[in-house]
Amino acid sequence: METITKIVTRFGGVSLLPVAVALLAFVLIGAPSSWVTLTIAGLAMGMMIFLMASGLSLVFGLMDVMNFGHSAFISFGAFIAASVLAGLSGWLGSDLIILNIAALFLAFAAAILFGMAAGWFFEAVIIKPVYKDHLRQILITMGALIVAEQMILALWGGAPMTVHRPQFLEGSFLIGDITIEVYRAFAFMLGLAVYVALYLTLNRTRIGLLIRAGVENREMVEALGFRIDRLFVGVFMLGSALAAMGGAIWAGYETLITPALGGEMMIVVFIVVIIGGLGSIEGTLLGAIMVGLMANYVGYLAPKLALTSNMILMMVILLWRPNGLKPAVK
16 A cells, blocks of 8 residues: 555656556456547546535535535436426427527526525525534434425426437547547536636635635634625535536436435445545545546446445545545645
8 A cells, every 4th residue: 555655646646546547447448449438438427426526525625514415406406407408398309509508508507596595595594503513414414305305206206207408419429439428528528617617716716715714714804804604605505506517417417317316426425525535626526537437447347346336446545545535735
């Protein structure tokens, strides 16, 4: 383990771990076209998971809130987006790309707006009374998750719901003998754009500076006349909106969703946040990409281990780096 640490540190740090995993998979898979297809699929899956996990990472890292109800926003985002797309099915099947894009935009906008509103309510009613009390946070957010799941059952029923995609995101394209699914390429680009926007906002803007300063020394920042409580509400709303957006794009990826979606993704999201490093957006991205790549490579090489690949990855990384790959520096 010490030798691995030295090698990784010497050749670029933990950021190159996905590259090392991809190279090892290339040797094991053997077929270049299959390897490229699996790698692109893994990167796309990683970006979608990042969208869902980044909100939780923000809330925990900047506000020290353990929100086990985070997956409720993922579920609602998925079902709301799916409902909007079903209502605009005529636009989705149109030959006019502008109508396809408009339908997709409205679906994502509906999910994001719901996430922001629900995040505001969640913070004001459920989280605010239990700040700095992790045990009560876990209990009350778990209770809120159960209530949310029952609301989804009441509104949409327990039967699986088909998710329609815009026509321009259907199918795949070929580069030589390599097949790339259009929707996965779209998901990767969207996730990358969100990461860049988050990184720049937190590290290159006045609002990001105030949020980080408020986490370090709330009393001092408030003494300078800034309303930290409003900033923290905004962070929670942003985290919830990202979760809802992630749920919406994951719904299009799966094309068939059930009320159990949130519970299933909650495990993956927490694994990503833990192995990436609590409170770190860079770590969350790295963890999500690692999970996405491992899921696809292991699913191809050893299908029976596919379901446990995330747990094995988390165990190995935490034995090596107990604080995660890139924990936030406080």
